[in-house]
Amino acid sequence: MNKSLVPKIRFKGFNDEWKKYKLNDIGLFFRGLYNKTKADFEINNSNFYYVTYTNIYNNSFIKIDSLKYVNINNNEKQNRLIKGDILFTMTSETYNEVGLCSIFNSDIDNVYLNSFCSGFRIINIKAINSIFLLFLLLSIQYREKIIKMANGFTRYNLSKKLLLNLQVKIPNIIQQNKIADFFTIIDRKIELIKEQLILLEKQKQYYLNNMFANEKSYPKIRFKGFNNEWxxxxxxxxxxxxxxxxxxxxxxxxxxxxxxxxxxxxxxxxxxxxxxxxxxxxxxxxxxxxxxxxxxxxxxxxxxxxxxxxxxxxxxxxxxxxxxxxxxxxxxxxxxxxxxxxxxxxxxxxxxPNINEQTKIAHFFTIIDRKIELIKEQLNLLEKQKQYYLNNMFI
Known part of the structure; x- marks a missing residue:
């Protein structure tokens, strides 16, 4: 068996070699929004949405609650996103940020792509799992290849033509589905931990805002038994x-x-x-x-x-x-x-306040900070595990 066609880590029961393709063999690129003015993006309500650059940059799966409004006229021919489209950042100020990708994995209609990114649509969805392809493209070996394709000085840009010639190695659809499910679960765990972290940081800010006095008023929240003037x-x-x-x-x-x-x-x-x-x-x-x-x-x-x-x-x-x-x-x-x-x-x-009340409040925030640190440690560990599997489950 050709070791160059076999990943370091595989699920039990899969032994066949992976096959070589070019992106051009399995899909096509399409452009984001074009011929738009600033006014098209300044509306507060619309039946049309677009995916921002940061939504792609920050997430493996596009966050639907982070979509923004855009105005699309009846006579416009824009490329609407469909479930399974992989979205690329085509331009960036640094090499490391160019060519990052995310997947639009929703059935929501009337969603479009921002002007600084491109979409990739798989032709045969029965043969290629788009989520598998997403994580393959996020693995270190493919990130290195994509980064080398970037050109520029003060700003770096990717060519669709170069990306279409990118050679990828892909197993059969059963293995693809298994790997896609595995990384989907990891990503969901990471998102849940991030949500916990955001919630706890909001709670901390709420208590910071209400447990300290200012020149005009005493704190809104005090521990029981403390009544002395500050x-x-x-x-x-x-x-x-x-x-x-x-x-x-x-x-x-x-x-x-x-x-x-x-x-x-x-x-x-x-x-x-x-x-x-x-x-x-x-x-x-x-x-x-x-x-x-x-x-x-x-x-x-x-x-x-x-x-x-x-x-x-x-x-x-x-x-x-x-x-x-x-x-x-x-x-x-x-x-x-x-x-x-x-x-x-x-x-x-x-x-x-007096030292006893200071100490009580300080201890309260010490506990909150420790919880935040524990969640951050958990998040860091899971992200390292994800990166380890990304580095070893693709070729």
Missing amino acids: KSKKIKEILNYQQPTKFIVKDKIENQGKIPVLTANKSFILGYANEKNIYENIPVIIFDDFTMDMKYVNFKFMVKSSAIKILKSKTNNINLFYVFNLLKNLKLFSSDHKRYYISYVSEINVLF
């Missing part, structure tokens, strides 16, 4: 700040090392270093003086930028994790490239 304080009365001069990493930041190197923005851990000037007086809040991004840190660290301020509780009557959530709830944002902490943030007045 006191007005400035942030600088609550927190000390420190410049991180001694703790800025000088060596090369690597993937492996002893001490994490932090930033206050989304990436958080930039890498690791093996230097000796380590910040150990934890917990603290690290605060970016320019962006006003912040992170709560309860482990030893170093930083990359002098723009970081290290914030610490002034007294034992301050629960730092409570203050962190309070600051996050202020929804601080920067509009200019300037330093904000001393001139603005430290002068903000907040209503502040």
